[in-house]
Amino acid sequence: MGLRGDMRIETAAGPVEISKLADCTVSNPDFSEVVLSWIGNKFFVSEITNIRLHGVEQLFEVTLDDKQVVYASASSQFVMKSGCRKTPPELVPGDSLLPLYLDEDAHGYPTYSVPGRAVKRKISRLMAEWITGGPLGKGTYVEHIDGDRKNYHPSNLKITINKAMAKRSHKNKLVKAYDAAQALLDECSTASPLMAKIVGRKGKGNHKVESVRPGMLGEVYAASVRSAGSLSVSGVFLELPS
Numbered sequence: 219m220g221l222r223g224d225m226r227i228e229t230a231a232g233p234v235e236i237s238k239l240a241d242c243t244v245s246n247p248d249f250s251e252v253v254l255s256w257i258g259n260k261f262f263v264s265e266i267t268n269i270r271l272h273g274v275e276q277l278f279e280v281t282l283d284d285k286q287v288v289y290a291s292a293s294s295q296f297v298m299k300s301g302c303r304k305t306p307p308e309l310v311p312g313d314s315l316l317p318l319y320l321d322e323d324a325h326g327y328p329t330y331s332v333p334g335r336a337v338k339r340k341i342s343r344l345m346a347e348w349i350t351g352g353p354l355g356k357g358t359y360v361e362h363i364d365g366d367r368k369n370y371h372p373s374n375l376k377i378t379i380n381k382a383m384a385k386r387s388h389k390n391k392l393v394k395a396y397d398a399a400q401a402l403l404d405e406c407s408t409a410s411p412l413m414a415k416i417v418g419r420k421g422k423g424n425h426k427v428e429s430v431r432p433g434m435l436g437e438v439y440a441a442s443v444r445s446a447g448s449l450s451v452s453g454v455f456l457e458l459p460s
Contacts, residue, residue, distance in 0.1 A: 220272050220291030220438025221451065227266070228318065228450040229253050236439045239269040254330070255447030256297055256316060256455050261330055263348035265444045272440035277433045278306035282315070283426045286452040291438045295457035297448050299333055299425075303457055309430045315454040317425035327367045342370035346377065425454050 221227075223237030230252035242249045255264035275291040282288070290296075295303040299314035321338060323329050329338035346360045347353055349372055354360070361376045362369060441449075448455040 220275050220294060220440055221456075222277055222289035222436055223271075223439055225289060225439075225451050227251075227253065228453070229266075230263070236269065236441070237271075239266070239441070240271055240439050243269045250444075253443070253449045254318065255443060255449060257447045259301070260332065261344070262447070263344055264447050264449075266441045266449060267444060269441040270439065272438050274435050275438050277436045277438070279429075279431045279433050280306055280309060281428045281430075282452070282454065283428050284453075285428075286454075288452050288454065288456075289433070289436075290451075290456065297455040297457060306430060307432075309427050311427055311429055313427040315425045315427065318450045318453050318455070325367070328370070342367075342375060345370050345372065346375050350377075 221236050223240075224235050226233035227236050227239065229239075234251070239249075239251055242251075249269070250265040250267045251269075253264055253266055255262055275293070277289045277291060278294075280288045280290065280296070290306055292305055292307055295305055296309065297316040298304055299316050304313065317333055319331050319333065320341075321329050321331065323338055323340070328341045330341055330344070331338045340360070342362065343354070343360050354377065357379055359378045361378055363374050363376050366374070443449055448457045
C-alpha cells in the first residue's frame with residue numbers, strides 16, 4: 219500500500235497528512251495514531267504504527283463522486299461497499315467504495331453507521347470498548363462526565379451499570395466487569411484531548427468512483443494497522459499491511 223504524502227488520513231485527532239504522521243515516527247519510533255478501522259463487517263477503533271516513506275511508485279488518481287481525490291499506488295487495496303477489495307487498476311467508474319458515515323442521533327450524540335444498515339451506534343461507546351478491550355455487555359452504559367455529548371475523550375467517559383439488570387444476568391458478571399473497565403478508562407485520563415475527535419462526514423450517495431487515471435511516479439508512504447484492519451482516507455477505506 220502506498221499513499222501520496224499529502225493524503226489525509228482521518229484519525230481521532232482529525233484529518234492528518236500521512237507525511238506529517240511519518241515525521242512524528244522519525245522523531246519517535248513508537249509513535250502511533252488512533253483511527254477508525256473496518257474489519258469483516260464492522261467498524262472499530264484501532265491504531266496505525268510504523269508510518270514511513272515507502273519508496274517511489276506509480277500513482278493512480280481516483281476521483282470520487284463528491285470530488286474527493288485519492289492518490290494511491292497500484293498495490294493499494296480499496297475496500298468496496300460489497301466487501302471485496304480492488305486495487306486502483308481494477309477500479310472502474312461506478313464502483314461503490316465503503317464510505318465512512320458519521321452523524322448525530324436525536325439526542326446529540328455523535329454516531330457512526332455501517333452502510334446498508336439503519337442502526338446508528340454512539341462513538342463514545344465505541345471508544346470505551348476500544349480502551350477496555352471488548353464489548354461492555356448488556357446493562358452497561360457510557361456517560362459523559364462534563365455533560366458534553368460530543369466530548370468522548372477517555373477522561374470524560376464514565377461507565378455505569380443497571381444494577382437491577384446485573385442481578386438478573388449473572389453470566390455477564392457486569393459488576394466485576396464495570397470496575398475493570400472503568401480502571402482502564404481512568405488510565406487514559408492523561409491522553410491528548412485531540413484523541414476525542416474522530417472526524418468524518420455525513421453520508422450522501424455511495425462514494426462511487428467517478429474516474430481512475432494512472433499518473434506519474436511519486437513518493438508514497440505506508441503504515442501498519444494493528445489487528446490488520448483498514449483506515450479511512452478521504453472518507454473511504456483502504457487496506458493496509460499488518
